Amino acid sequence: MSRRGAIALLTTIALIGLATFAGPAAGSHAGALADCGTAGTFTVKATDNAAGSQSPTPFTAVVFEGGGVLTVQEISRNGQLLFSRASNGRARNSLTEVTCSFTSLSDGTFTVTGILTA
Numbered sequence: 121m122s123r124r125g126a127i128a129l130l131t132t133i134a135l136i137g138l139a140t141f142a143g144p145a146a147g148s149h150a151g152a153l154a155d156c157g158t159a160g161t162f163t164v165k166a167t168d169n170a171a172g173s174q175s176p177t178p179f180t181a182v183v184f185e186g187g188g189v190l191t192v193q194e195i196s197r198n199g200q201l202l203f204s205r206a207s208n209g210r211a212r213n214s215l216t217e218v219t220c221s222f223t224s225l226s227d228g229t230f231t232v233t234g235i236l237t238a
Contacts, residue, residue, distance in 0.1 A: 149224040150174060154182065154190075156220040159236055162186060164222055179203055182220065182232055190220055190234040198228040 150166035162184035166174035176183060179202070182190040194204040210217075218236040223229045 149222065149227070149230070152222040152224055154184065154220040154222040154232075156190075156218050156236065159218045159220075162188060162220070182222075182234070188236060188238050190218065190232060190236050192232055192234045193217060194233040196231045199231075 149164050152164040154162045154164055156162060163186070165183045165185045166176065169175045179195060180192060182192065184190070192203070192205075193210055195202050215235050217233050219231060219233045220236075221229060221231045
């Protein structure tokens, strides 16, 4: 085997080893304080799951320790829009939306607009 081939093989083995033993890249949002303006301040509740992340993800619903749930209509991270439901459906629903912001331990600041239920 040539020297170049041996280096390529060793590099591949090292990358596979790192991928096998590396922990999950997901951040934690459990325990973050969500500021929801006039609706109040809430503590985010999430549970670690078998996939190495937390449930529920902030893309579907944000659950609060006090029992409230924010059903996500739009979410951004550090000012960049990540997900938004169709605006025409949101307008037809005519439900009062609340905007909450919270900072996760490793993923930055999330701003979530949705429907808050107690």
